[in-house]
Amino acid sequence: MRERPPKVIVTKIGLDGHDRGSRIIAAHLRDAGMEVVYTPPWQRIDSVVKLAIEEDADVIGISSLATDHLLVPKLMLALREAGAADVKVVLGGIVPAADEAKLLESGVAQVFHPGSTLEEIAEAVRTLATRAREELNT
Amino acid sequence: MNDTTTRKGDLARSEARWTQAYAAAAVPGLSVTNRSGIEIKPLYTPSDWSGERYGKALGFPGEFPYTRGIYASMHRGRSWTQRQLVGLGVPEDYNARLREILAHGATAISLIPCNSVFRGYDADEVDAELLGTCGTVVNTVEDMERALEGVPLERISCALNDPSPFTLHAMLLAVAKRRGIDWSRITGTSNQSDCISHYVANHMFFRIALQGARRILVDHVVFANREVPRWNPLSVVGQHMQQAGATPAEAMAYTIASALQYAEDCIARGMDPDEFLPRFTFFFDISISFFEEVAKFRAGRRVWARLARERLGARDPRAWRFKFHAQTSGVDLTRQQPLNNIARVTAQAIAGIFGGLQSMHTDAYDEVFSTPTAEAARIAVATQNILREEARLTDVIDPLGGSYYVESLTDEMERRIDALIAEVDAAGGMYAAVEQGIVQHRIGESARRFQEAVESGRQQIVGVNAYRLEDEEVTAAPLEYPDRNRIDAQLATLAEFKSRRQKAIVDEALGELGRAAASGGNLYAGVVDAIGVGATHGEVCGRLRRELGFGQPLTAV
Numbered sequence: 001m002r003e004r005p006p007k008v009i010v011t012k013i014g015l016d017g018h019d020r021g022s023r024i025i026a027a028h029l030r031d032a033g034m035e036v037v038y039t040p041p042w043q044r045i046d047s048v049v050k051l052a053i054e055e056d057a058d059v060i061g062i063s064s065l066a067t068d069h070l071l072v073p074k075l076m077l078a079l080r081e082a083g084a085a086d087v088k089v090v091l092g093g094i095v096p097a098a099d100e101a102k103l104l105e106s107g108v109a110q111v112f113h114p115g116s117t118l119e120e121i122a123e124a125v126r127t128l129a130t131r132a133r134e135e136l137n138t
Numbered sequence: 139m140n141d142t143t144t145r146k147g148d149l150a151r152s153e154a155r156w157t158q159a160y161a162a163a164a165v166p167g168l169s170v171t172n173r174s175g176i177e178i179k180p181l182y183t184p185s186d187w188s189g190e191r192y193g194k195a196l197g198f199p200g201e202f203p204y205t206r207g208i209y210a211s212m213h214r215g216r217s218w219t220q221r222q223l224v225g226l227g228v229p230e231d232y233n234a235r236l237r238e239i240l241a242h243g244a245t246a247i248s249l250i251p252c253n254s255v256f257r258g259y260d261a262d263e264v265d266a267e268l269l270g271t272c273g274t275v276v277n278t279v280e281d282m283e284r285a286l287e288g289v290p291l292e293r294i295s296c297a298l299n300d301p302s303p304f305t306l307h308a309m310l311l312a313v314a315k316r317r318g319i320d321w322s323r324i325t326g327t328s329n330q331s332d333c334i335s336h337y338v339a340n341h342m343f344f345r346i347a348l349q350g351a352r353r354i355l356v357d358h359v360v361f362a363n364r365e366v367p368r369w370n371p372l373s374v375v376g377q378h379m380q381q382a383g384a385t386p387a388e389a390m391a392y393t394i395a396s397a398l399q400y401a402e403d404c405i406a407r408g409m410d411p412d413e414f415l416p417r418f419t420f421f422f423d424i425s426i427s428f429f430e431e432v433a434k435f436r437a438g439r440r441v442w443a444r445l446a447r448e449r450l451g452a453r454d455p456r457a458w459r460f461k462f463h464a465q466t467s468g469v470d471l472t473r474q475q476p477l478n479n480i481a482r483v484t485a486q487a488i489a490g491i492f493g494g495l496q497s498m499h500t501d502a503y504d505e506v507f508s509t510p511t512a513e514a515a516r517i518a519v520a521t522q523n524i525l526r527e528e529a530r531l532t533d534v535i536d537p538l539g540g541s542y543y544v545e546s547l548t549d550e551m552e553r554r555i556d557a558l559i560a561e562v563d564a565a566g567g568m569y570a571a572v573e574q575g576i577v578q579h580r581i582g583e584s585a586r587r588f589q590e591a592v593e594s595g596r597q598q599i600v601g602v603n604a605y606r607l608e609d610e611e612v613t614a615a616p617l618e619y620p621d622r623n624r625i626d627a628q629l630a631t632l633a634e635f636k637s638r639r640q641k642a643i644v645d646e647a648l649g650e651l652g653r654a655a656a657s658g659g660n661l662y663a664g665v666v667d668a669i670g671v672g673a674t675h676g677e678v679c680g681r682l683r684r685e686l687g688f689g690q691p692l693t694a695v
Contacts, residue, residue, distance in 0.1 A: 014268055015253035015264065016253055016342055017257075017340065017343070017691075020381070020585060023582065024585060027586065040341070040690065042341075067253075067268055067272055067619075068268065070619075071265055094506070094507065113473060113612060114506065115473060115612070118589070118593060119593070
């Protein structure tokens with residue numbers, strides 16, 4: 001049986017609605033052969049967790065251009081509480097270095113900054129998806 | 139054979155000679171295309187633009203079709219307005235900053251509210267971590283009173299970032315009333331009032347479903363025209379679409395198409411274009427594609443003047459003038475070698491000045507990381523002053539006018555803009571075009587094309603995909619988050635306000651607003667009444683969303 005393609009949720013939590021980045025990333029990951037679940041901005045944390053479980057997602061990609069990254073530690077906690085700690089979370093957008101450290105500490109797998117190429121991002125997401133499945137199977 | 143014919147013959151021979159020499163010297167197959175998809179030739183000559191149509195195509199500054207500027211004296215007579223955005227923390231923080239700015243001689247102020255306000259919520263409805271991180275928390279008439287304490291509203295022009303249903307404007311009017319200032323003396327602009335641009339490209343500001351927002355927009359124009367005659371109730375925004383990836387030609391075309399739609403809605407309501415059109419303003423992005431931006435603005439002025447006169451039937455020249463504010467584009471700024479952004483902003487600002495803007499915001503070089511630091515903000519303003527006072531860019535009006543290239547490019551941009559507007563018209567107007575996703579699709583494709591050009595290296599960006607520094611550590615300055623104690627105090631103030639006000643009167647006003655939504659009365663008059671008696675921003679937005687629908691953009695990728 002062929003391995004099903006990586007499944008990625010591309011979303012925005014919090015209050016900001018600038019979604020050029022998340023749309024471009026979603027389209028690119030889809031073109032790179034992944035299964036992409038794209039949501040509009042302003043998702044609540046509990047609905048992202050629910051979606052990740054229902055869709056059996058490997059990776060959640062959060063785009064943050066304002067200060068919504070401040071909510072990501074809450075998302076990490078909610079994923080753990082829901083028993084979905086295997087889902088890898090990546091963040092792309094504008095994140096100050098001091099905040100990035102806190103995000104990584106809270107369990108975020110990787111933070112992408114402006115200037116990251118679509119190739120780099122797709123590659124990293126694919127690797128993380130593989131790792132998420134390995135962790136789930138061990 | 140007369141002299142002119144001889145000269146033309148000489149010119150044609152010289153041009154043919156140059157064409158050969160160029161072909162021999164230049165790289166074969168090298169083609170240059172601007173962001174709007176126009177192929178750029180290596181040289182422009184009188185064969186491209188001869189000046190024969192000078193009177194009809196250009197005319198003089200302050201005269202139809204305004205290609206060279208909307209006022210006779212342009213920047214030679216009066217500099218553009220230098221507007222920088224201010225918004226932070228709680229109303230007291232904002233007020234302190236404002237007083238500083240006013241002490242330095244500012245005559246115009248701006249208010250950027252917190253993202254929670256943009257999303258239509260009160261402070262007690264959202265995650266407290268996010269409050270005040272992007273703008274000022276303003277939820278009630280008393281918040282606005284504290285924000286504007288000591289600010290002479292009868293003398294200062296206020297630009298409010300205030301999407302539909304324009305609650306901040308209502309709060310400003312309520313403050314004026316409390317102070318006994320007649321509304322006829324209140325000046326300023328409702329920025330972010332263009333709901334189509336929000337639906338298409340900046341969902342941040344999109345609060346109420348499109349057709350509901352459409353109705354409130356016209357109600358607001360009607361109300362402002364009657365009650366606050368010096369207020370600009372509408373700023374039509376091309377910035378969001380260009381930042382979302384629209385080409386300069388697309389951004390200009392869709393902005394004008396939106397303005398036509400709004401104007402036609404107002405006319406259908408029985409308003410006279412000569413009454414309301416002079417109060418329409420526009421807001422654009424200035425990218426670093428220098429000549430293209432200059433041509434975009436020159437062409438936009440010409441297209442708007444023609445359509446306002448011929449299509450909308452305006453007879454007052456004030457209605458034909460394309461007044462616009464522009465902001466240097468943050469999209470072109472890079473995190474790599476961030477001081478390079480000062481050079482980028484300088485090039486963008488020059489394009490804006492040569493494009494004939496009325497008001498400008500220059501980005502701070504560190505905006506790509508966060509809200510600007512004080513020093514970076516000062517450099518951004520100094521850039522404008524240096525260009526005017528030292529480089530003396532304003533000595534001559536429309537100094538690029540008559541350039542074979544710029545005039546030819548202006549003509550070509552105009553053709554592109556006209557064609558895009560025709561496509562919108564064929565779809566049934568801008569609302570229909572965006573509901574069908576036509577505009578979003580074009581913008582999405584353009585965004586992708588540009589990204590691909592960057593990734594393939596066809597579009598070089600210094601420090602990003604070219605001229606990179608080895609081992610550059612790309613860092614961001616830490617963000618200054620507001621003091622949590624002050625946010626908690628603001629939440630307590632809101633709770634105290636809610637408990638102190640006369641609940642029955644507020645409920646009655648909100649009920650009235652709901653009935654107006656169902657019956658077809660002027661919704662904006664209802665917003666002003668409700669805010670005036672103590673309804674909060676979140677309550678007004680909530681009530682209207684219940685009646686008119688929650689704003690959800692199209693989500694197709």
